[in-house]
Amino acid sequence: MVGGGLTGLFAAWEASRVPGIQVVLLEKDLRLGGKVQTFAFPDGSHLEMGPDSFLLRNPLFLEALQSLGLTSSLMEPRSLSPFIRFRGRFHRLPQGLSGIAPVDRRYLKSSLLSLRGKAAVTRDFSIPPRKMPPDHDESLFSLAARHFGEEWAERVVSPLYGGIYAGDARELSAAFLQPQWLKDEEDQGSLIRAAKRRMKRGKGPSPFRTLPGGLETLVQRVEEDLRYRKVEIRKGEAVLRLAFHGGKVRLMTGRGDLQGEGVVLALPAPDAAALLEDLDPDLSKLLRKEVWVKSGALLLRVAKADKRAAWEAHPLWQGSGFLVPLGEGAIITGATVFSRKWPGLSSEAFHLRLFVGRRHEEEALELGDEALFRKAWEELQAWAGPLPPPDEVMVSRFARAFPQYRVGHGRWVQAVRLKEKAYPWLVLAGTSYEGVAIPDAVGQGREAGRRGASYLTGRPQPPSTS
Ligand SMILES: Cc1cc2nc3c(=O)[nH]c(=O)nc-3n(C[C@H](O)[C@H](O)[C@H](O)COP(=O)(O)OP(=O)(O)OC[C@H]3O[C@@H](n4cnc5c(N)ncnc54)[C@H](O)[C@@H]3O)c2cc1C
Incomplete structure (x- = not known):
């Protein structure tokens, strides 16, 4: 396993459950966890340097939390809304949002929107249900502007997504990041009607949670588990190159060479690209395209x-x-x-x-x-x-x-997966591909571990349960 962030840790966790597989995890930093970093103060409080919460979603992630004994003390955030700074002033985010859809009339009171901007929001009700082509994609900005007008897209949706993905809503893919909204349009036309219908089925508590000792607790728990299962963890050892000869993968690190039967690269795609340069320049070039x-x-x-x-x-x-x-x-x-x-x-x-x-x-x-x-x-x-x-x-x-999952991200992932098939001993995993958040990293890591184990044992491994 190359990369000791959540993806690599959970790939190791999954693969090491399969009898007969010896896992070695290589991490270039002196600590595990990657972007998950909790800074603890002497008074017992802490601050998160990276992520601070996760969504309760993805069965593979929920099952891992349970198995590591971390579900009993989860903490819920206070539900508060942010201000938006627009043209030199702070405004409250319009109240009554479900996703990007205003589900009641409270947005009419918002100082963020002009009268014309507020009037444009009702455009949503005139959009009929329609079947979209299977590969339809558009930007989150374009989807929001079609339904609620340009102002809503610029002043509400852009800051929200600029915050979540540090991205530009004019580039980000709706099909990949919010497929539910495209499906809502297919089924209902109006996103407001679809959101209200969902709310009728019950609006639960906030789906966000964190761990009382900070998110690094998750990293520590999984590290303990890996050590218990005799996974060899090598910190401060960067993998510099990768080769495949005579049925063996060879990893060249700053400390020497390492041989194995298969490898999971749990890294951002451009970092994986650097390792695959000699093996497959085309795949490497494709991986570098991700921004x-x-x-x-x-x-x-x-x-x-x-x-x-x-x-x-x-x-x-x-x-x-x-x-x-x-x-x-x-x-x-x-x-x-x-x-x-x-x-x-x-x-x-x-x-x-x-x-x-x-x-x-x-x-x-x-x-x-x-x-x-x-x-x-x-x-x-x-x-x-x-x-x-x-x-x-x-x-x-x-x-x-x-x-940045830009419009067309789905096609890029398909192209990568197709090229990866030429190397059954190689698994590319991580948030470059099928989801950027913590539950996605854990889920993709576990799936990568399962794929790796299936290859090594020569038989399909079902996702394991605790
Ligand atoms: C500021 C910030 C806030 C976030 N907030 C949230 C949030 O609140 N909720 C949420 O769900 N998600 C959030 N995320 C996303 C979440 O942090 C990531 O999805 C997740 O941590 C990614 O894990 P990973 O293992 O895929 O990647 P990483 O954590 O990047 O791990 C990759 C690891 O590979 C190592 N590595 C790289 N190259 C090599 C090499 N050649 N050899 C050996 N090791 C190598 C790196 O050192 C690193 O440790 C946030 C991200 C950031 C940056």
Whole structure:
């Protein structure tokens, strides 16, 4: 297994359950977990440097959580909505959204939309159900604009998706990221009607959860399990090249060579491309085509009581934070008030995450930590007025933060999978392909482990259960 993020860890977890398979996991960093990084403070509170929650979805992920004994203490976030910073002002996100559809008339009160923009929202009701061609795809922006008008797409959908994928809604694939909405259009025409119908069947509690000790608890639990099953874990060992001779895979690492019968590359596609350059230049070129964006965050901690009171009372921090659409000319792309979102996790401190860097706006990450903070701090003060400086600031940076599933992503995945078939000993896995979130990484990792084990044992392995 190459890559010790969630995908690689769960590929190892799955494969090591099959008798007779010896798994070696290679991770270039000195720690496991990849993007999952929890920073713990001495007072017992913590901040997440990367992801902070997961959706309760994907049976393979839920089953893994259960098997690792992590389901009894899951925490739910407080349900709060963000502000949107648009043309130099903060506005509340329209209330009453289900996905991107406004399911009641509260959006009419929003200062984010003009009268004309509000009127355009009812366009949705005039869209008839229609059968789409099987390979239909369009951008999330185009889907939203057809149903609710350009303003809704620009001021509501763009900031939401700019926040989730650090992406550009004009490029992101609806077929891959929100296939349900295209299906809703096929069945109902109107996305509002479809959303209301779904809500009638019952609106459950928030499907987001986190782990009380931070998401790295998941990494620690799976690492313990892997060690118990005698998986050899090699940290600080990057794989530099890969070859296949005489029925054996050869991995060249900074510490020497390693031979095996098969390999799972649990890496972003451009990183896998670098390893496959000699073996298959065409596959390597195809993998490099996937666009990833750089992104990062400034993590601000305000612990001293007087300062904390000033931050906590500020009107901007009464929601979940804010989002900034592309093109506002700002380096801050959004903010999450971590201590409001997760009230049980921040003990006595006020914790805020300010996001920087996304598609078309990655330059801010070229700055050093101090300059980056200075610039973001100036911007925040200009927007929010004077605030007491934080007591601690940390910077997290991800050179490959989010893959951009652009329109046509489905065809790219098909092309990759077709070329991969020529090498039955090779499995390409990770969030480059079939889903970018934690449940997807775990599910794809387990599926990769199962595929690898099927090849090695010569018989199809069913997904194992605890
Ligand atoms: C800022 C941020 C916030 C996010 N928030 C959320 C969220 O709230 N909820 C959610 O569900 N998802 C979120 N995600 C997505 C989630 O973090 C990822 O889906 C998941 O962590 C990806 O895991 P992975 O194993 O596929 O990749 P990675 O975590 O990137 O792991 C890949 C690993 O491979 C290693 N590696 C690379 N090259 C080599 C090599 N040549 N040899 C050996 N090792 C190598 C890397 O060091 C790394 O450890 C977020 C992502 C980011 C960046």
